[in-house]
Amino acid sequence: MIDAALLIVMGVLYAVGVYLLLEKSLTKVLLGIMLITNATNIFILHAGGMPGLAALYDPDTPAEDYLDPLPQALILTAIVISFSVTALMLGMIYRSWVLSKKDDIQDDAEDRRVAQQPDYDPEDDDAAPVEPSEFEGSEEQREEAYQERKRAERASAEESPGSYRMQHEHLNRGDRDRGEWDS
Amino acid sequence: MSIFDLAPAAIILPLLTAGLNFTLYRRPTVQRLISLIAIIVVLALESTLLIASWGSGPVSISLGGWAAPFGIVLVVDQLSSLMLVVSSVVSLAVLVYATGQGLADGDDDAPISVFYPTYLVLLAGVSNAFLAGDLFNLYVGFEILLTASYVLLTMSGTAPRIRAGVTYTVVSVISSMLFLMSIGMIYAAVGTVNMADIAAKVPDLPPGTQLQLHLMLLVAFGIKAAVFPLSLWLPDSYPTAPAPVTAVFAGLLTKVGVYAIIRTETLLFPDSRVDDLLTWVAILTLVVGILGALTQGDIKRTLSFILISHIGYMIWGIALATPQGMMAVVFYVAHHIVIQTSLFMVVGLIERRGGSANMDRLAGMAKIAPILGILYFVPAMNLGGIPPFSGFIGKVGLIEASVELGTWQAYAMAGVGVFVSLLTLMTLARIWNRVFWRKPEHAEFPDPILLATDEDGNYGIRTSGESDAESRRYRGRDVKLLPASMLGSTIGLVAVGAALTLVAGPLFAFSEQAAENLSDPDVYIQEVLGDNAPGAADDAENGGQE
DSSP, rough: OOOOHHHHHHHHHHHHHHHTTTBBBHHHHHHHHHHHHHHHHHHHHHHSSSBBOOOOOOTTOOOBBBBHHHHHHHHHHHHHHHHHHHHHHHHHHHHHHHHOHHHHHHHHHHHHHHHHHHSOOOOHHHHOOOOOOOOSSSSSHHHHHHHHHHHHHHHHHHHHHTTTHTTHHHHHHSSGOSSSSOO | OOOOGGHHHHHHHHHHHHHHHTTTTHHHHHHHHHHHHHHHHOOOOOHHHHTTTTTTOOOEGGGGGOOOTTTTEEEHHHHHHHHHHHHHHHHHHHHHHHHHHHHHOOOOSSSSSHHHHHHHHHHHHHHHHHHHHHHHHHHHHHHHHHHHHHHHHTTTOOOHHHHHHHHHHHHHHHHHHHHHHHHHHHHHSSSSSSSHHHHHHGGGHHHHHHHHHHHHHHHHHHHHOOOGGTTTTTTHHHGSHHHHHHHHHIIIIOOOOOOHHHHHIIIOOOEEEHHHHHHHHHHHHHHHHHHHHHHHHHHHOOOOOHHHHHHHHHHHHHOOSSHHHHHHHHOOOHHHHHHHHHHHHHHHHHHHHHOOOOTTTTTOHHHOOOHHHHHHHHHHHHHHTTTTTHHHHHHHHOOOOHHHOOOOOHHHHHHHHHHHHHHHHHHHHHHIIIIISSSSGGGGOOOOHHHHHTTTBBBBOOTOOOSHHHHHTTTOOOOOOOOHOOOHHHHHHHHHHHHHTTTHHHHHHHHHHHHHHTTTTHHHHHHHGGTTTTTTSSSSTTTOOO
């Protein structure tokens, strides 16, 4: 007979675990993971079938009276693994709190920067400018013409709204490696 | 005793060396040396396995002498031995690269005593996953490599790495939970966790149950392999790690997921087909991945998106579900591990030399470091599928297999695959133009290092501690920008990638054998179960509940 109470506990653990996992606070996410892990352990326990005797061999006991010990071994391994992962995550959460004084999952700055790029990129999408032949004029003159075009592009980009790179130059200056929390 | 009995050493040796490494944390030189020796020995062993598995069927090794399905077995076949050798080659190159980086930078801000043992544990986990003949052992292999990867990804605990590490850890734990639940369900349904035994018993299940178990496993492995709807974690977490760590992750970890998907499709559930689903997953992974790559400004992020996109090629071959398709997949996986890792290693060098991995800040590298230009160009063309290289050969193999199958799904995937290979080339050429060919002052926000000139007007000369930006970045230390060991290991791996073309014939022949073995799961089942083959096993004491 399957234990209905244990099944209900498993369902509640999964539900609460998933709810907590979707929170933005890291500690709640960790609690969610722990609940889901335990729910999964109960789940595997059910995979072993009917309850029965402990798997200690006794010649007088018929084979079908024993409980299947394999799921218990699986659960034991899973518990050890989830224990170590929990410890590691606690370390990470503490480190995150030390660095930012916040317990939140941080957004990826580079991701946001890419997402806010305008559709139009002057370098990639502009109509190809008429290049003077490389046989005309000296290299210095062509370079000067290029710089002139570049200045004009920048000036027009500053006037036109939505040109993200110009408005948020400071974001580009920050190096990923130094991190958004360092100052 | 055959050479195959030594296969468990591929797992045990790195683990033992890792333990030894922990005790030697005060002696970094000894640590480096024994780590290097361990990987070389493992590589030699795996190469012998590869040669021995030429022409043979799968070989199973019962651990502790307990016969399957009750004991745990390791199985060596062509697919797993090829994956083992390629992963060891890649990890050897990355280890030399990381050692070079550690030696050049001084060891003060990277806890190097943690790096070597963790790296070896990662390798042990990867080898375990490739050799596992038991679903729960596969789970343990995944956990070993994932736990090591959590540590490597968050090494030295800077803010961006912790942020990336949290995302990565949470997503990986969820995928592991799904995998564990699938194992629970499979055990409830068939009463065993031995893969051969599962394969023998699954056909007796009702089709709905088969489909559910199949999809559970695919979702769990799909997260690890980063196929499209489940891939969003990857570009957020990989780029922030140290260069060698990103390189080895990009090469190996997603491929372990692909390997598990191949086993699921060919061994566990060959009858319950979800090819239409996989077709759409392959197409979406290919297209969405490469579109993501096109918008990025950071080279490491660009390469991460390309990595996702190219997982689509492997799913394409798996979705074809023909021996030809599987042959192309095996070849493509081997090619992609090497090429993707070498590209990430090159980008690590570009970042070191040019001060940044962002295209807006880089320029003029062709003149500053021509060697990096060559090192970038060769694997980039390879990945883009330009003819003499193995990327082209792998894609031709996939297209041939599709045309041979001839369904509209196969043609759709082939069309999308060709289109995506063009877009890959475009993405890589965009990096090439911006980073290598324009003048430093043409960059949007050129790095001060690139603008510095010597008296002759040559760009990119760096004398340490001269400008503010540099002394901040290097904290006043005199570091070598391109140490010989980092450059040497990168050249080595790029050369291996280029040499894949030369050995393409034998490699394809080998992949064909692997595909033949994969398409006939009965051989695998017979080899593992032996006397306990279907019907003979006594199910009563496994107590399956149905």
